[in-house]
Amino acid sequence: MFWDEKMETLRGKDLEALQLKRLKWTLAQAMKVPFYRGLFREAGIRPADVKAVDDVEKLPFTRKKDLREGYPFGFLAVPRQKVVRIHTTSGTTGKPTVVGYTKRDLAHWADLIARNLTMVGLREGDVFQNAVNYGLFTGGLGFHYGGELMGLTVIPAGTGNTKRQIEMINDFGVDAIHCTPSYAMHIAEVAEEIGATMPTLTTGLFGAEPWSESMRTELERKLDLSAFDSYGLSEMYGPGVAFECPEKDGLHIWHDCYLVEIIDPETGETLGAGERGEMVITPLVKEAMPLVRYRTGDMTMLREDGCACGRGQKISRILGRADDMLVIRGINVFPSQIEHVLLGLPEVGDHFMVYVDRVNYLDELTIEVEMKRETFSGELSDLARIQKRVTAALRDVLGIRTAVKLVEPGLLPRFEGKAKRVVDRRGGLF
Amino acid sequence: MDTEDYVIRQISVFSENRPGRLAAMAKALEEEKVNILAFSIAEAGEFGVVRALVDQPEKAYKKLSSLGFVVSFTEVIGVRMRDEPGGLYEVARILGEAKINIEYSYAYSGKEMAVLILRVDNTREAIKQIRAHGGEMARIPSR
Numbered sequence: 287m288f289w290d291e292k293m294e295t296l297r298g299k300d301l302e303a304l305q306l307k308r309l310k311w312t313l314a315q316a317m318k319v320p321f322y323r324g325l326f327r328e329a330g331i332r333p334a335d336v337k338a339v340d341d342v343e344k345l346p347f348t349r350k351k352d353l354r355e356g357y358p359f360g361f362l363a364v365p366r367q368k369v370v371r372i373h374t375t376s377g378t379t380g381k382p383t384v385v386g387y388t389k390r391d392l393a394h395w396a397d398l399i400a401r402n403l404t405m406v407g408l409r410e411g412d413v414f415q416n417a418v419n420y421g422l423f424t425g426g427l428g429f430h431y432g433g434e435l436m437g438l439t440v441i442p443a444g445t446g447n448t449k450r451q452i453e454m455i456n457d458f459g460v461d462a463i464h465c466t467p468s469y470a471m472h473i474a475e476v477a478e479e480i481g482a483t484m485p486t487l488t489t490g491l492f493g494a495e496p497w498s499e500s501m502r503t504e505l506e507r508k509l510d511l512s513a514f515d516s517y518g519l520s521e522m523y524g525p526g527v528a529f530e531c532p533e534k535d536g537l538h539i540w541h542d543c544y545l546v547e548i549i550d551p552e553t554g555e556t557l558g559a560g561e562r563g564e565m566v567i568t569p570l571v572k573e574a575m576p577l578v579r580y581r582t583g584d585m586t587m588l589r590e591d592g593c594a595c596g597r598g599q600k601i602s603r604i605l606g607r608a609d610d611m612l613v614i615r616g617i618n619v620f621p622s623q624i625e626h627v628l629l630g631l632p633e634v635g636d637h638f639m640v641y642v643d644r645v646n647y648l649d650e651l652t653i654e655v656e657m658k659r660e661t662f663s664g665e666l667s668d669l670a671r672i673q674k675r676v677t678a679a680l681r682d683v684l685g686i687r688t689a690v691k692l693v694e695p696g697l698l699p700r701f702e703g704k705a706k707r708v709v710d711r712r713g714g715l716f
Numbered sequence: 717m718d719t720e721d722y723v724i725r726q727i728s729v730f731s732e733n734r735p736g737r738l739a740a741m742a743k744a745l746e747e748e749k750v751n752i753l754a755f756s757i758a759e760a761g762e763f764g765v766v767r768a769l770v771d772q773p774e775k776a777y778k779k780l781s782s783l784g785f786v787v788s789f790t791e792v793i794g795v796r797m798r799d800e801p802g803g804l805y806e807v808a809r810i811l812g813e814a815k816i817n818i819e820y821s822y823a824y825s826g827k828e829m830a831v832l833i834l835r836v837d838n839t840r841e842a843i844k845q846i847r848a849h850g851g852e853m854a855r856i857p858s859r
């Protein structure tokens with residue numbers, strides 16, 4: 287089922303013509319922003335030099351740092367009065383990033399969300415629980431209005447009060463839930479504790495943080511639903527930029543609204559299909575805040591193998607944000623890889639924390655993972671065996687040695703929003 | 717007396733090296749009026765197992781589990797030790813000849829005499845062998 291079949295399946299010359307037209311419009315829009323006028327002048331390029339979609343490669347990049355420096359309204363291409371909504375992204379350091387939306391932007395955004403919701407099999411009249419933060423975080427309102435647009439019965443549940451969430455799912459006969467994968471895991475845990483099942487739930491939309499295939503297996507088993515990966519970022523409206531179809535083999539990135547490239551994050555060089563690198567997006571319909579070649583920091587690759595569902599361009603599931611990537615003794619490690627390993631081991635639980643320290647000028651990675659009550663035999667030797675097995679499995683995937691600590695179940699933190707499982711204690715370079 | 721009567725249920729508790737965890741465990745058992753007859757701690761780096769003989773294993777298991785401790789029962793046996801040299805050697809010899817491995821052991825000083833607590837890889841056979849060779853098995857009073 288399609289929400290907008292023509293757009294979703296557009297290809298070849300028709301798609302390219304539309305993309306070029308919209309790219310030119312975006313560049314014209316960008317030229318209303320002093321930052322871009324300066325950037326283009328410096329790069330010695332004019333929007334008129336873009337004559338084909340591929341010419342986008344000649345344009346300079348926009349970085350998150352630039353957006354931060356434009357705080358608060360430096361990137362608006364329309365008068366502030368035309369901005370009908372503002373979201374901000376939490377900056378881990380310094381000022382947040384402001385994202386503005388015109389009425390047209392909000393309509394585009396809701397439309398994309400409606401495409402995603404339809405793509406995963408939801409129908410008008412289905413009940414949808416939106417269990418993410420409302421407010422400045424884009425996940426709440428983004429899905430909310432998209433859900434209403436396609437005619438879902440939307441429950442703006444927000445996060446927290448997990449028992450009440452479970453009650454609502456059952457009282458309202460909820461068909462689909464949207465939340466972070468960590469919160470979904472927490473809901474499953476609480477449901478198990480109180481002995482509740484949620485038989486009406488068929489569909490889970492999980493996003494806002496990278497999650498692994500093992501996590502999918504766990505969530506689908508524990509919640510007895512079908513789990514889909516949702517990708518987005520506030521700078522590109524929010525969630526809804528790319529989404530899994532029922533094939534669950536890569537995410538369709540909406541080709542009429544986002545032009546996607548993969549680059550080598552070190553050199554900035556464009557990479558081909560099948561090569562992993564940083565995703566760079568040029569939005570094609572953003573009015574209030576047009577962006578050119580925005581470096582998302584997300585690591586993925588382009589897929590060119592087509593899809594049984596008939597839709598277009600796919601990207602691989604996000605391995606992690608370049609920001610989340612840990613460099614341990616020169617090796618790149620993503621928290622999602624650690625999660626994948628731990629969830630694949632039946633001996634240990636689903637909750638973990640990662641600590642990075644520098645001991646004698648060497649990076650040390652310590653992983654605390656909860657053990658499972660059922661696997662405790664009472665023998666010290668069995669514990670040592672489990673610890674060895676976890677260490678070996680991590681070494682196989684990450685390629686580095688880690689220190690694994692087994693801890694009591696329930697000891698590690700639970701997360702309702704984005705999980706913060708990594709604590710880097712290395713401080714500055716010294 | 718039957719072999720089964722000499723099987724003792726030890727409680728084994730997972731413990732991280734976290735300050736206060738052992739004290740919390742002892743306090744919980746005291747509140748439940750569970751007597752700890754003997755205990756030992758086995759450690760391997762960051763974690764360990766606290767082994768305890770208590771007079772009310774079921775009650776101890778329930779209480780500790782409810783507090784979030786990871787607990788399991790382990791079968792052990794107790795051999796009464798005479799206060800004379802060679803007692804330990806005797807037990808080890810009997811088990812060795814029967815090809816039964818001792819995984820660990822610790823002592824329990826009962827009212828009348830010392831008891832050696834043993835975890836072996838074949839509990840019932842160990843009881844039979846020790847008794848057949850004139851060893852004296854201990855029964856730990858438990859409710």
Ligand SMILES: [Zn+2]
Nearest residue numbers: 531533593595
């Ligand atoms: Zn598809």
